Amino acid sequence: MRVLLSTYGSRGDVEPMVGLAVRLRELGAEVRVCAPPDDDFARLLAGVGVPLVPVGPSARALTKAALPASSLPQRAAQLIAGHLEVVTPAAEGCDVLVAAAGLLPAAAGALSVAEKLGIPAVSVAFQQVTLPSPRRRPLEYPGRPLPAEETDNQVLWDLDARNIDALFGEALNANRASVGLPPVAGVRDYVIGGRPWLATDPVLDPWLGTPGLDVVQTGAWIRLDERPLPDDLSAFLEAGEPPVYVGFGSMPLHESRDAGRVAVEAVRAHGRRVLVARGWADLDLIDDRGDCFAVGEANHQALFRRVAAVVHHGGAGTTTTAARAGTPQVVVPQLADQPYWAGRVADLGIGAAHDGPTPTVDSLSAALDTALAPETGVRAKAVADTVRGDGAWVAAKLLLDRA
Template sequence: MRVVLSTYGSRGDVEPLVGLAVHLRLLGAGVRVCAPPDEDFARRLADVDVPLVPVGPSARALTLAAPSPADLPRRAADLIAGQLGPVAEAAEGCDVLVATGMMPAAAGALSVAEKLGVRSVSVTFQQLTLPSPHRPPLAYAGRPLPPGVTDNRVLWDLDAGHVNALFGEALNTNRASIGLPPVADVRDYVVGARPWLATDPVLDPWRGSPELDVVQTGPWLLADERPLPDDLAAFLDGGEPPVCVGFGSMPLHAAEDPARVAVEAVRARGRRVVVLRGWAGLGPVDDRDDCLTVGEVNHQALFRRVAAVVHHGGAGTTTTAARAGAPQVVVPQAADQPYWAGRVAGLGVGVAHDGPTPTTASLSAALAEALAPAVRERATAVAGAVRADGAAVAAALLLDEAGRGRAA
């Protein structure tokens, strides 16, 4: 059985595929991952001996460039066009293609599967792109949802129109170039009738939709056995548990140096600090010995040893911190991150910072709440309920369905 996993996006779009790829190989499948050519993605996949098929431009460069809303249709066209050649070559003769990541890229990968006659599965790592009567859709940059409309069905209809306006022409132009007919509704094409939701039911409960048969597998995680770097291990051993601060693939909004804002907020609570550089390139703010800045490390091991985690609210970071039982302060920047901030606060395992632009005072106040003993107790309780087998469940289901489809 041959499987192609296709994505385009940040670390949070690639890391789950690492877990799925490893479990697919344990079941005897051959696996390739189509993803952006960024060095950290290539290194991560090389760690588990999974081939990377580079697709499109650097995701890090694209993220840090912060394109304007007016640029989205052009960038979408470029992303879709960039899928067609590499993904088609990787998927030739495969049994199933898994498509995820940014919507235009997923639309391009699904179009390749359609052209090749290959079975495909559409996957999301957060439920906010899945139409539901129970909540509104995400608003796209430059296309806010009308404030006076409260009917979720009406809002989802507006969302479909926004997606078509942003990505429809780009998708259908590229589909025509490979001999495929146009798609009338881009969002419905990408989501499909039976999308997979790779999130934890406790952290991200799916309440159902009459239009969709959603398969919630649990998060696609891989047990990380990498040891922590010697300097980080020594720092952790050298005093009380520090607060970990990192914003992953997001450039943090702040009125001043974001690293200084974060470090001073933690120091105001009498805690030491571990700063994760991330794509924002956070660095040391001075030479005091109560702060250590590190690059790529094992988050699973680190989060188990800290007093709290301050982060941007990506699905992967939120889930990893929850599994570790670490209280969280979420400073949401964009997309689904306000949703995860709300889930953290609603579950009582942390605090949602009010807005994307922290000050030393506002972040310190949020930390004071998150460091309360009751929050730690709740975080510990929730940690025991978060699933760890999602990637194994998804791998077995994927191969079972692909095998039955091949036999048919």
Template sequence: MLSTYGSRGDVEPLVALAVRLRELGAEVRVCAPPDEDFAQRLDHAGVPMVPVGPSARALTVAAPPPSSLPERAAQLIAGQFEVMPAAAEGCDVLVATGMTPTAAGALSVAEKLGIRSVSVTFQQLTLPSPHRAPLAYPGRPFPPEVTDNRALWDFDAESNNVLFGEALNTNRAAIGLPPVKDVRDYVVGSRPWLATDPVLDPWQGMPDLDIVQTGSWILPDERPLPAGLAAFLDAGEPPVYVGFGSMPMHRATDIAEVAVEAVRAHGRRVVVARGWADLARIDDRDDCFVVGEVNHQALFGRMAAVVHHGGQGTTTTAARSGAPQVVVPQGTDQPYWAGRVAGLGIGVAHDGPTPTVGSLSAALEQALAPETRARAAAVAGDIRTDGAATAARLLLDMAD
């Protein structure tokens, strides 16, 4: 059983892992939000899906106030306890990923059923480290007088308990499990897996935390590009891709206009991805092509540059393609990935989530420079491609 709750970036790696597990003879099912695009993606891969909780897209686009986080988390935790016992029955191993409260619920069900479990994260910012501060939860800002990273991680543990502890332990008690004293430590466990590439994301954390870094879980995508898109690409010089994935991007019309004008300022054509922000054309000029669901692995290799939000999956796919990147981070772990792209010299980290024509044009000037492309091409050869296969073999070893 592979369990997650989150955006496309939380679901897509499980598709890769599920396919690799099936190739090794395992029976697999995925528990994920009931969004249609997730269901279609898993169906296309031939992987059974068990829907859990509300639509992740609807929840993201609604942008509920931070004060509602405990209530929303309680609903998500309850959903795990309602669905997972039947879904995980008969499984040998459960993989828990995604949001902390839902992962805690999934791990609790595995505990109740006596199933081996492993906790996996797709970015190391949820793992305690003296080298960096944790991510702050909405409505739980860090005390301004506290600057020591270890103290901030202590505050993070308190935040997890305040936000999720009561709901988790109420549901655990209902199925006869003892209370969890530290929600974050329960989810992280003693041997968490980090499903990221060691070149893009070198581990820096607590020396006593036994991390298993598998590499990113990315499935080779054999889908051809749509005929219209292929014809557009063949009709001129490589364009610039602009897309923000599962980010709602409020004022999306303005963002699309800014992005297209910034790309045009460099004499480049542009491929705009709709995404959850529903980006669209800004005029009828023939230098712009809008795409929906598309094979990024095939597309990014034909781009002059890739402008995106900085999700782990998109960052890794762009890095593997050798395309220079401009990362416009919107929140959570995305500033981290923007910093990694800039630090490796394979692209640019945009300053802030809301670009202007001037700021994005300046970032593109650096990304489109020959030295940036040369560096991106060099790093592409170092990115691992065996992450999902490595993880699948480790899971089968656990099941034996």
């Protein structure tokens, strides 16, 4: 069986596809991944022996560029065109295509390729907040705020569909016409379909159902990471009490440029050592004191088990990894689904949700009070025992059955 996995975005959009690719290969499938051409992703896929088919511009460069909202339709058109050009030859001869639905134009382009070639396709979300639900408001798109006074979520989801069509509909249908495909009436519904997959843990992210939407929740797609920690990092960990990890992953922190300094000072106020993860924000040490260590790429599955708490942005992958490690969290959400994950961490009692994306020393220190409390550690360890690790296996077997 030949499978093509298509995704576009940050590490949180690529890492789950790697986890699925590994399991598919173990079941005898031939797998390729279409993803952004960033060196981080190339190394990640090369490390597990899965070919990367580069598509689109660098995701890191695009994220750090902070382009205006007015450029969204133009960027969508370019992204869709790029996917039609690259994904089409990559998908020829495949038995099934899996498209990550996080960035709608990219997913729409990949799914259009599957439609053109007559290949079965699956749309997957790595968080549920983009799936219509009567229980919550949709996310807002830049330049298209939702009316604050509107309390009927169905009205807001209808407006969300119209906003998406206004931003991406023309770009998608013009590109579809160029390859002989008919127009779609609604971009969001085309991408999600009637039976989307949700690759998240049901304890951390319980799906409560939406009429007319048959969601298949597989569990999170996790790649078992067996890499040892670097020697200098291991030495720092062994030189004292467990430190607090501070990292914001793929977030450039345009609105929180001082977050690194604030985090270090807040952690030090608790008498703790600090691990600063550089990430896409290029965080670094603020002085040469020996209680602080800067880390680049590392095995988070191993590292998070050796720290006192994890301060992060609230990406689905980081939240899940910290939860599986049984380590308390402080989530400082920046955008998109991150406030949702912050709320889930707080609701489960496994950490604290910071109010807003821009912490101060006092506000972050207060959140650390909660995360470092003994009862939070006990609760985090209890929840860790309930978080599944077999989501990629479940999805791989479903794909085999479908093909």
